[in-house]
Amino acid sequence: MRQAASLVLAVSLSIPWSVPNAPAQSAAERFFPLEHVRPGLRGIGKTVFEGEAVEEFGVEILGVLPGRPGPKQSIIIARLVGPRLERTRVFAGMSGSPVYIEGRLLGAIAYTFPFATEPIAGITPIQDMMDALDVESSSPTSGPQRSARTTRFTLESATEALSWGRAFRGLLSAEEIAVEPEALMRPSLRPLLGQRLVPIATPLSISGISPEALERFTPELQRFGFFPIAGISAGAAITPLAPITPETLAPGKSVSVQLMRGDLSIEAIGTVTLREGSRIYAFGHRLFNLGGVDMPLSEASTIAIIPSVMSSFKLGVTERLVGTLRQDRSAGVLGVLGEAPRLIPLTLELKKSRGGTHTYRVEMINNGVLTPLLVNLAVFSAITGSERSFGDVTLRVRGAIKIRGHEDVLLDGRFSATNEAPVQAALSVALPVSYLLNSGFDVTLEGIQLEIEALEQRRMGTLDRVWVNRTDVRRGETIELQVYARTEDGREVVERVPIEIPADAPLGRLSIVVGDGNAVQAYDGRQVTASLNAVQSLAQLIRALNRLRKSDRLYVKLIHSSPGAIVKNEELPALPPSVLATIGSERTAGGYHPLPYTTLKEIELPPGEFLITGHRQVSITVVR
Template sequence: MNLRQFGHTWALIFLVTLPLFGQSVEFYPLESIQPGQTGYGKTVFEGTRVDTFQVEILGVLKNVGPKQNMILARLSGGPIARTGVFAGMSGSPVYIEDKLIGAVAYAFPFAKEPIAGITPIREMVDIFKEKPESGPRRARRVNPDKMYDVAQLPSFLSHFELPQFFVEPSLTRGQDLGRLQPIATPLNLSGFSPRSIQQFSSQLELLGLVPVRGMGTARMEAYEDVPLQAGSTITVQLVRGDIEVSASGTATHIEGDRIYGFGHPFLSIGTTDLPLNKGAVLTIIPNLMTSEKVSVTLEPIGSIKQDRATGIMGVAGEEAQLIPVRLRLHTSRNEVKELNFEVVTDNFLTPFLMSFTVHSSIVSSERSIGDQTIQVKCTISIKGQSDVNFESSVSDLVSSPVFAALAAASPVNFLLNSGFEELVMEKIDVEITAVEQTREATVETIWQDRLEVDPGEEVHLTVFLRQSNGDTIIKKYPVKIPEEITPGPLKIVVADGMSLTREDAETGVGEFIPESLQQLIKAINNLKKNDRLYIRLVREQEGAIISGEGMPDLPPSLLALYGSRKTSGELKSMGEVIYVEHELPATEFVLNGRQEISVNVK
């Protein structure tokens, strides 16, 4: 079954299971809950069968968060005496007198008894009653230098905040051990390198996710076909195909076509669109820190639409929109490996998952330490627009796979967070080429064949590139002086793309607020590359930068006119004017360095 067939099976499944949705359940009033009351909970300990466990109420904690309460209870029964409250149990419904009181969602790390915090069901349901309002999205300032900032690990968590009240951090971190914390969510990973999982484990744990390696999608025939119900295992699928990523929890309540679960945030990303599937439990692994449920993903049932403080809410029969990705790795052993998968569409998750999958594909075939050069080419197809093309190379002894993974995710991150609502990614193609050599070269010096030149004539440059092993490469380039240039001194700059990009960032050249998606795509496609040289003809002269473009030779009247438009934020004065810029052919090296010479135009 291909990805598309798999993705569309939800429709048939929904028709089969539709009569089971919407079973009415009465809620037990929070104000009637008293210490000493007993009840029961529902969850899956193995396979797909929903089992029960016993619950003893210890009390109600008032105002643990803004208009949020929590029921404290002791759990028992099944394997709980051996495992305690375990990861993947989040969302397990709890009942008193057959009336639903809420979902198991919080626990104490290293607790000697299975004490759990239960999120009241009314708070889980009420938070999703009103449709969230979203203000108009505004285009954001584009700075090309940030597209090349792969020399440092950019934090994709910078615009992502975990809940800040009593529940931070999750059970995976082991901090603030005396406080109730959200039960960690098992993250099932299939097709990932152990080294990559280790590399990204700190980010995953920060999000309250416990990586579980080797678990993917299973055939439903291998498990008892139990209808989806409160207590069933559910999985949120983030990546599916040749590699898979899914998070597992428990369904708390089903009302009409709505499915409520978890009882705490999954990632707290608000309005979203993530595939929701049935799941099956293989086993529960006891652990002193936090035991975890090992599960597999079964057939799709709908889509997660909301992820907020008191849980997640999905809609049965809805199909989440995923982005097809093709990843081709040209290894250092002249092999070609291809992965095809789909990834969720989300401003935070998509670039993070792209970085994770690219890193895993590299380290599963290539060395992590030693001489290495990796080239990344990323093509993003956007509905109704030209393709976005991005290239970057990295050569490093230790961190090449990390930097290459971030380079592949950078344009995705840049686009999704640009603020243009009409942006729809149709597919992503990533080409990676790896060699076990350090291929770096520095612009050491340049020579010229003349000091004076007439307009329209050529200056012949000799560029000396010093490799990391000490060898010198000599390149010769002719540079034509523009016909219309006025007499006077002229600088000729030879530099790599990254150096010029950072130089432009300091002066404001190339920085602007795009007025359309087309402008943004053009800006990304015009980004300079770090595997080739650029030659610029520059003169010290008053000019202006308008919408990222240098405007030389402006008469004083126009400079004054544009200068009066300071409220637009789109004009900057500049003391140097770029007359001509040439992009030279690509090389096999990661280049760096900047040199300049001067000629006098007669």
């Protein structure tokens, strides 16, 4: 009997709680109608000021702004009353605090007036939140996958890679609502004419991120309504789902939404507006306005409300993982209790230049825009947290991006520069992730594994000349190619490469082209993005990523000046003029790139001690 009771208790703790056999209440019984809102009405609000205890404060309605922030939406303006709020006014982290009138839920405190001298807030009506948030269509991967490729966020340069401003400007706009003169404006709202109503700032607790990384993206997060708080909390640990109880994320309690958790963590803190069974409504305004999402949803405790002349804020700590955020829209967010989020694990092992190894383990959300940025941030932060940001540095990045049902995307590259090596190393991981997640194909990333080795030296050189031991050769014979490079300190480096002439090589003149990956790609006259955009399946995209030439090593190409073409990402050499005319005609749509030569052989040389750049060319003659 005791075992049976224990089993019942365990099962009851593993599912979201609801009140059994409770009579269903209508919306009119649970929610205070917007059309009944009048100036002078009084109610109560709920939020957490300290610890986990929900406290009440007074609310006095001033009026309603119709048609804001969007069509068929409204914002209720109210004055908040209470001794704590007299010190802090409306504070960051208060978003979502529920307001009740006559015991019925009116909505969520979500907006504020910047630099206001008293706590006047905007309330998002609960019906607007529920209309905007639909759990049935909340999955970010629901619906059929697109077969055509989509426009992707590519982080195409080192500057772009850490220009968080451009990324966020493409993602959401700064939301400001002007209080303008209107014929029907209530007298109680007239003192607010000309003021700007903005979403309450969301505290963004950041842990484990290096100061260099914070410096690059904090200003842009502030611009879009986030309030970064660095290095104060212990961060969000990687934990399994906790049991769900009737008190889990009750209205007024603090809630945490994580973008990344583990040794490096970023989490947004807000307040729960409503819990309906396993559904959680919170914030009353958007986080990123991403629509369907898959983010960890956790309980949070409040250390304190920090009063500030500029902006008071809630100092919170993420606690137990209890569910998944499913919707992020303009009127709020929606989470589901008892469901674990699908995250992307990243493991990074950093071999420090001074000896020793650091291992970082994080999990991050799966999103085409934010995940590449988070990968970029995590790699850059791990490097700059242990290695210097300025001065000569050489970094080698090796690893794999694991994809369910497909081969891995392999990562292997070195980056040597005076100041930009960490940026380039982080970019080398973020770019493939961006291409995969924004490909339009059904992609499930199972994890990213990285090994980075650091050296506080710059190891660069320039390709000087190439030489062959014979210029007249026969088919099937092997010649020796000697590659000479000059390092930055003046030393000469020589590499000897045997080249076997193919048995079917055409008679006459052939060329040997030697260069680093970027130089050979430029010699081909085809952009890297062209080969990636021409793929027709995920398998082709993975092959194309794995076949990209690397900038840290030399390539040797044996070519013949007979025209060919690349069709659907495959090189077709030595094509007859009639075939070239057919595939290059106006009736052939896309996937075609002409080549002025045919590649007979290409050799990738193993990476040497130095990163050699440049290209050289030498000719040979195939004789009978």
